[in-house]
Amino acid sequence: MTTDDLYQIDEEYRNSIATVDQQGKRIWVYPKKPTGNFHTWRIVVTTFLLGVLFTGPFIKIGGQPFLLLNIFERKFVVLGQAFWPQDFVLLAITLITFFVFIILFTVVFGRVWCGWMCPQTLFMEMVFRKIEYAIEGDAAAQRRLDKAPWDSEKLVKKVGKHFIFLLISLLIAHTVMAYLIGIEKTWSIIQHSPSENLAGFLGLIAFTGVFYGVYARFREQACIAVCPYGRLQGVLLIKDSIVVAYDWLRGEPRSHLKKKKTEVKTGDCIDCKLCVHVCPTGIDIRQGTQLECVNCTACIDACDEVMLKIGKPKGLIRFASYNSIKDGIQKIITPRVIGYSAVLVLLLGVLSFTLATRTDVETTMLKVPGTLYQRSTDGYITNLYNVEFINKTFESISLEVKIESPATATLERADGKNIIIPEEGMVKGIFFIRIPEADVTNARTAVKVGIYQQGKRIETLKVKFIGPVGRSTDLKR
Numbered sequence: 060m061t062t063d064d065l066y067q068i069d070e071e072y073r074n075s076i077a078t079v080d081q082q083g084k085r086i087w088v089y090p091k092k093p094t095g096n097f098h099t100w101r102i103v104v105t106t107f108l109l110g111v112l113f114t115g116p117f118i119k120i121g122g123q124p125f126l127l128l129n130i131f132e133r134k135f136v137v138l139g140q141a142f143w144p145q146d147f148v149l150l151a152i153t154l155i156t157f158f159v160f161i162i163l164f165t166v167v168f169g170r171v172w173c174g175w176m177c178p179q180t181l182f183m184e185m186v187f188r189k190i191e192y193a194i195e196g197d198a199a200a201q202r203r204l205d206k207a208p209w210d211s212e213k214l215v216k217k218v219g220k221h222f223i224f225l226l227i228s229l230l231i232a233h234t235v236m237a238y239l240i241g242i243e244k245t246w247s248i249i250q251h252s253p254s255e256n257l258a259g260f261l262g263l264i265a266f267t268g269v270f271y272g273v274y275a276r277f278r279e280q281a282c283i284a285v286c287p288y289g290r291l292q293g294v295l296l297i298k299d300s301i302v303v304a305y306d307w308l309r310g311e312p313r314s315h316l317k318k319k320k321t322e323v324k325t326g327d328c329i330d331c332k333l334c335v336h337v338c339p340t341g342i343d344i345r346q347g348t349q350l351e352c353v354n355c356t357a358c359i360d361a362c363d364e365v366m367l368k369i370g371k372p373k374g375l376i377r378f379a380s381y382n383s384i385k386d387g388i389q390k391i392i393t394p395r396v397i398g399y400s401a402v403l404v405l406l407l408g409v410l411s412f413t414l415a416t417r418t419d420v421e422t423t424m425l426k427v428p429g430t431l432y433q434r435s436t437d438g439y440i441t442n443l444y445n446v447e448f449i450n451k452t453f454e455s456i457s458l459e460v461k462i463e464s465p466a467t468a469t470l471e472r473a474d475g476k477n478i479i480i481p482e483e484g485m486v487k488g489i490f491f492i493r494i495p496e497a498d499v500t501n502a503r504t505a506v507k508v509g510i511y512q513q514g515k516r517i518e519t520l521k522v523k524f525i526g527p528v529g530r531s532t533d534l535k536r
């Protein structure tokens with residue numbers, strides 16, 4: 060039996076999660092305070108990302124927010140550019156492209172997003188947990204404090220910690236609100252009495268409660284039991300994915316230092332369990348890649364420190380794929396990666412085209428429901444249309460509407476006139492198209508209508524024109 064075989068024997072632990080006991084009760088995780096090179100880099104990355112998150116609502120591009128996701132008014136601003144429900148196709152393509160990118164990224168680099176970029180982990184491990192360490196001490200001290208009777212010291216520490224947790228939750232809630240309704244409206248809610256903006260005030264309270272609940276109590280369960288991305292790992296990861304992994308060929312058979320001094324051949328793992336003690340999701344990475352692992356790298360740092368102390372090379376736990384440990388070859392370009400990359404390139408092409416051809420104005424022109432045509436005494440056939448212009452920009456726009464074809468068709472009320480669409484606004488109206496009866500040779504005639512902005516055609520519409528004679532032609536709007 061090889062070391063690899065020995066390592067693969069018992070996978071029973073996969074039938075339950077490390078933070079729930081046999082009776083189904085939550086096991087509270089007290090991770091040991093992490094230190095080390097990776098942790099230092101995480102501090103740098105976290106500082107940058109949280110800096111961007113908290114300053115984001117204050118950043119304006121061309122007077123517009125850097126990012127606004129106003130789901131209540133269905134208005135979205137990305138990099139100062141407004142997007143409306145009418146941009147649904149664009150939004151759908153963007154989301155699909157993003158998902159394919161995430162899938163590709165996960166197939167290659169595993170769950171590194173979770174440990175290094177996800178706001179849930181950043182706030183939990185790099186903000187709330189650090190406050191906990193500062194007030195209650197490292198894991199052992201926290202355990203002792205939780206078991207200790209309620210005396211003045213415990214009361215001060217617990218109340219102080221939860222008060223700070225609440226304040227930070229409040230700050231996060233205000234920041235989220237600023238991304239949803241804008242910094243100005245959020246500021247207005249802060250400045251005025253709750254009764255003047257009850258919905259906004261209650262929203263802030265609810266957000267604060269949710270964030271406090273998640274960071275004070277729910278914690279790693281959000282990543283283990285709730286996050287859909289976490290659930291997807293089982294199908295996304297392949298044996299060539301680069302994840303935080305334990306080199307079982309080098310580490311096994313594990314044994315304590317004393318045994319290593321005997322003749323028995325052992326691996327590099329001294330079974331000190333430090334990698335388990337620092338894990339914020341309570342798992343033992345030596346059992347193999349697990350759903351709970353958020354790739355936070357705390358176990359790498361812990362093990363590297365141990366290896367240095369016992370004079371062994373670092374990297375017993377490291378970023379590596381299963382196959383690279385087993386066979387010594389790290390493959391990145393796999394058939395799955397090629398397939399996802401091809402789909403991603405295709406989607407990026409479609410997205411770029413959609414963005415490049417996106418217009419500032421969205422026009423719809425539809426026949427008024429229930430109407431046919433009118434025949435006038437001067438020999439014209441008239442059709443009636445509902446017209447709607449939506450200005451997607453932050454400036455008013457002047458438009459002209461012209462008939463492109465057939466040449467004898469005219470547009471009543473609007474032909475050649477300027478129509479002003481206010482910023483972020485909409486103009487609705489009813490237009491008549493007239494065509495001399497002699498030119499209406501089909502029951503349905505295709506009419507092309509051009510929308511012009513500053514003399515440049517920005518949109519062409521095809522509308523149906525119903526006439527009294529002939530058979531229908533194949534017309535599409």
Ligand code: SF4
Binds near residue numbers: 339340353355359
């Ligand atoms: S196993 Fe290691 S990388 Fe994964 S969550 Fe635990 S400490 Fe972080």
Ligand code: SF4
Binds near residue numbers: 332334361363375
């Ligand atoms: S920290 Fe390293 S040496 Fe210690 S138990 Fe974990 S893998 Fe083994």
